Amino acid sequence: MDASQESIKSVAEDLYKPIPTEIPPAIGWKEVLVEENEDPLVAIGPFSGNKYDRIFTSSIYFGERDDSPYGRDKLKGALITTFARREVADQLTTAERILPQGLHLIVMDAYRTLDVQQSLYTQYFEGLKKQHPDWDDDRLSEETQKFVSLPSTTPSRPSPHNTGGAIDVAIYKLPEEVEKRVSAINDRIGIIGEDESEVEEVYRLEMERIGLIAKNAKLLNFGTQWDFGGVEAALNYFEGLAQHKQLSREEEEARQNRRLLYNVMIKAGFEPYADEWWHYNSVQSQMGAMTSGKTRAGYGAIELSEEDWHHELMRRKHLHGTELLTRTPVQSLDKLGRHVLWLEMAQEAAQTIGDMKETSLPRAAIIEPPEKQAA
Template sequence: MTSANSAIPARPDPVWDEVSALPIQGDDSALIPMSLTPLPIRVYPAYAKLGIPGAIPECYVRPEVHRRLLMAAHSLPAGVSLVVLDAWRPWRVQQYLFETLFEAIGTQHPEYDEAALLTHTREFVSLPSRDPQAPSPHLTGGAVDVTLCDQEGRLLEMGTGFDEAITASHTDHFERHAPQDERQRLAHKNRRLLHHVMLTAGFTNLPSEWWHYDFGDQLWAWYRGEAAALYGPAEVETLESRWRKQLCTPH
C-alpha cells in the first residue's frame, strides 16, 4: 500500500475504441441507493441539485461498488468523509451533458472541426450510449463521482469544482504544475488522499477528472488490463417495472 502522500502517477487517456471493444461478463446485480449509507459517506446528488433535466435525487451503485466505497471511506482520516456526487446516470442526463459541453466548446473554439470538438468533449463527458456492448460508464452503476468534506459538511479544497472542464481538473495537475499558494497546496494534498483511498479500494481513475472513479465497467477493465468488464448497462427499478414483473410471474 502506498502512502497517501505519494505522487499521483501520470496515466494515458483512454483509447475509447479499445475500451468499448472489451467484452462484458454481464453481472446482473441490482442497483442500490447510497442515501441509506451511514457516515463516513455523504450523498449529494449534484445534478439533481443543479436542476439538470432528467437528473434523479439519488445516487445508485452496484452492491460491490457500494462495499468498496465504504472501504475507501473508512480508510480516510478522522473528521474527513467521502462525498458521492453522482453514480448511475440516466441516459438522457448523459446526452444533455454531452450536448451542452459540445456546444459550449464549439462556441469557445470556432476553429475546431467536428473531430476536434468530439475529442475535447470526450475529455470530460463520455459519449451517451445505451449499447449493451459499449454503454456509457455512468449507465452501468460502476462509475462514481466523488470528493471529500470535513465533519461539518464543508467540501475540501480540490483545486477546481466538480465538472469544471479545464485542464486544472486533470487528476495529476498539481504533480505537473507545482502549487503556487496555500489553496493549491491543500488541493494537491486532498487529491492525493482521495486518489489513494479510492485506488486502494480497487477503483481506477479517469485521468482528466480528479472526481471520477470506476469499478467493474469497461473503463475500469481497460485501465487494469482485465480481460472483461463486469457491468453492462443497468436500470433503476421503478414501480411500473416491479408491477410488470409481478403480473408476469405465475401465482
C-alpha cells in the same frame, strides 16, 4: 517514537503518496468486451435503508441543494437518489473506513440516466463549438468526451455512468462538535437497528444527521469546483505544475487533498480517471477494466428496477413533503385527521433542518468548457 506511533505515521504517509505523473490511459476502453455479471444497483446515502446509508450524497444534477448550479427539474431524467452497483457501494464503505478520522466521502454522482448524459454532452459540445467554430464535429466530440462521455444505447459500448460503475466523489470534514453529534447519531441508529417500534426516533435522527452534515460540511480544497471542465481538473495537474514552479499554499493543499482521495480510492479497489480528479471507475466497468489491464468488463448499461423507482419516488415525495412542512403552521395539521401525530413529528424534524436546499457545501460547476480556453 514507539512501534504504534511508527505504524500510524506510516499509514498517514501512505495515504499521501504522490499521484503518478502517468495515469493509465483509457484510450480504447469502448472495445473492452462486456459480459454482464448481474450485480444489482443499490441506493446509497440518506434513507437508503441499508448499510450504505451513512455515505453522504448530494444530487447535483437533480438540484437537491444550493451546491447545485442546476434548478430542480432542469435536467431531464435527473435522480435525487444516488444508485450504484452493489460492489461499488461496498468499495465506497471501504474507502470511508480508510479515510483519516474526521474526514468523510461525499458522492455527487454515480448511476446516471441517458437523458442526463445527453443533456450534459450537448451542453459541453455546444460550448466548445462556440469557442472553436473551426473545429469539425469529430474533434469537438473527442474533446467533449474527455469530460462527458457520448450517450450510448449500444450494449457493447455503454456510457460509463449508465452502468452504475462510475463514481464521482470528494472529501469533507465537519466541525468537531458536529462530528461528535453525527457520530453519536450513527451509534444510536446502529443500536436501534430495524426495531419497528423505534421508527419515529430513527426518522428524527436521520433527519438531524442530514441537516447537520448539509449545513456544516466543509469540502476539502481540490483546486477546482466539482465538474469543472478545464485542464486544471486533471487528476495529476498539480503534480505536473510542481515540476515547473513553486506551488502556492492553496495549490499545495489541493495537491495533498487529491493525493489523499486518490490513494484512498485506489486502496478501496477503484481505478482513477486521468482527466477528472473526482471521477473513479470500478474495474468491472469498461473504462476501469481498460486502465487496470483487464480484457473483460462485468458492467454493461443497466436500468432502474421497479424497486429502485419506488425508492426514487419515495425520496422525491419526502423531499417535497418536507419542504412543504417547513412552511406549514402547526395549527393547519389538525385538519388532516388521524395522521396528525406522525405529521407533527415529521414537521418537527423538517423545521429542525429548516431550508432543505441550504448547505455549506460550495457550488459545483456547470459542465462546460471554461471561457479562458476560448480561441
